[in-house]
Amino acid sequence: MALYEHVMIARQDLSNAQAEGLIEHFGAVLADNGGKLVDSEYWGVKTMAYKINKNRKGHYAFLRSDAPSAAVQEMERLMRLHEDVMRVLTIKVDAHEEGPSVQMQKRDEREPRRERRA
Template sequence: MNYYENIVILDAALEDTGIDAAEKRITDLIEKMQGEVLKHERWGRRKLSYEINKHEKGYYLFFVFKSPPTAIKPLEELYKVFDPVFKFMIIKLRKKEVIALQSSLQAMEAKAAEQAAPDVVTDVVKDSVGEAVVPSVPAETAEPAE
């Protein structure tokens, strides 16, 4: 299993549903080839630094995934025939990049766990204190508005 980083540029004229579909198709293929998507981001519509196939803008998708090396070929084949994609780049991550990635993933998990945990705590506080907490909040927010 190797770690890969993948940037895909989609047609910026595509609507959100089309982008969802494209993203799903890519993640499905990765998972079908025994890969695992670790991170995916949408950078959104960006101006390209230079014109590609008469496109001035593109919708950037960013994936980080773990997969056997055999998964790359079919993925590239898909991009070549997949109409919304007009540029892509797949990069194998080196040791140091993998270490940095793992630590960032751990940090993300910790953050998610933290976000989940305080919710439970605040719920308990709200239940126990209830009325005492609620009135003080609108008063504070109202002052700066005046």
């Protein structure tokens, strides 16, 4: 099975519990199709750079999965059909990073940026 990372943006008028319920729902979709949800993070409500469907903000969620491509395709299909999900990005990765994502780390915990070359 392949490793994937997904970022999902849900409508801003959902409650936090409903947004986290979407994570569980799509994790169950993966499990039903032979995959598994390795890890998930709820990033909270964030302001977007531009409006999507007349929404200025959205609930962001991050999912790590280990699933066959058919399971990921089915999950993405259901996400596109779901009225609460505005955008989805799926990336195939070679390995999952340990610990929380960069979005959840505090600034002082992150690795320092590299120097720019002139």
